[in-house]
Amino acid sequence: MVDLRRSEPEPLPGPPRVARKHGLADELLAELAPLLAEDGIDVDRLEALDLATLQAAMARAVERRNLALFTPVGPAREIAAATLGLVVESILGNDTVLAAAILDQVQPESHDNSVATVASCIGMSLGLLDHWMTGQAPQAPGALAANTRLPEGHWVGGRSATDILVLAGKGRAFRSLDKLIAGQGSHQLLPGGALALAAAVKAWATLTGDPVREVIAGNIK
Numbered sequence: 001m002v003d004l005r006r007s008e009p010e011p012l013p014g015p016p017r018v019a020r021k022h023g024l025a026d027e028l029l030a031e032l033a034p035l036l037a038e039d040g041i042d043v044d045r046l047e048a049l050d051l052a053t054l055q056a057a058m059a060r061a062v063e064r065r066n067l068a069l070f071t072p073v074g075p076a077r078e079i080a081a082a083t084l085g086l087v088v089e090s091i092l093g094n095d096t097v098l099a100a101a102i103l104d105q106v107q108p109e110s111h112d113n114s115v116a117t118v119a120s121c122i123g124m125s126l127g128l129l130d131h132w133m134t135g136q137a138p139q140a141p142g143a144l145a146a147n148t149r150l151p152e153g154h155w156v157g158g159r160s161a162t163d164i165l166v167l168a169g170k171g172r173a174f175r176s177l178d179k180l181i182a183g184q185g186s187h188q189l190l191p192g193g194a195l196a197l198a199a200a201v202k203a204w205a206t207l208t209g210d211p212v213r214e215v216i217a218g219n220i221k
Helices: 024-038 043-048 051-069 074-092 096-104 118-133 158-168 174-184 186-208 212-219
Strands: none
Touching: 024 043, 024 051, 051 118, 074 096, 074 118, 074 186, 074 212, 096 186, 118 158, 118 174, 118 186, 158 174, 158 186, 174 186, 186 212
16 A cells, blocks of 8 residues: 555455465464454364354354454553544644555554554444544533544545445444455455544544544543
């Protein structure tokens, strides 16, 4: 990604891309093992379970795993907040090349929390928007949802940002993660979440008269 701004509209999303990775099933099962154990299921004895019981347990474990991935806490949340704050400030400062460069540094994983992750940034942006737009954040302007508009022009992640804002106005953006990712892909949802967050920050600053930088510092955390 060179620039968040596009010279032309985004192409329509194509069909989901399927990539096979050797050992992926074993890796996922290892990650899910502690969550399955909470349901009393031993991953070394899965053959003893009937299919319906196994599917239900796997669904619950995957849901809890995804919730943890997309809900950063502690240092992971701090670095995600810092990253999103820089991206939002760059977008609203019309330095969209810098915004793209910062997003390009976001990684799929970070075991030492040295960089923000895709999941933490997506989850945080959607969670914040849900809270801001529905009055769950008492400091947010009451008319924020009605006054939030995406910046004019064509944007990377523009379609996903539009979907996010509609869902956030109903408090359902975070709960719709699976559908958003299936429909847009995380590669579009990451810039889309940041773009939607920038639009909300701009509307917030306009409604309250507070500087953009203060809105970012006080609320993207």
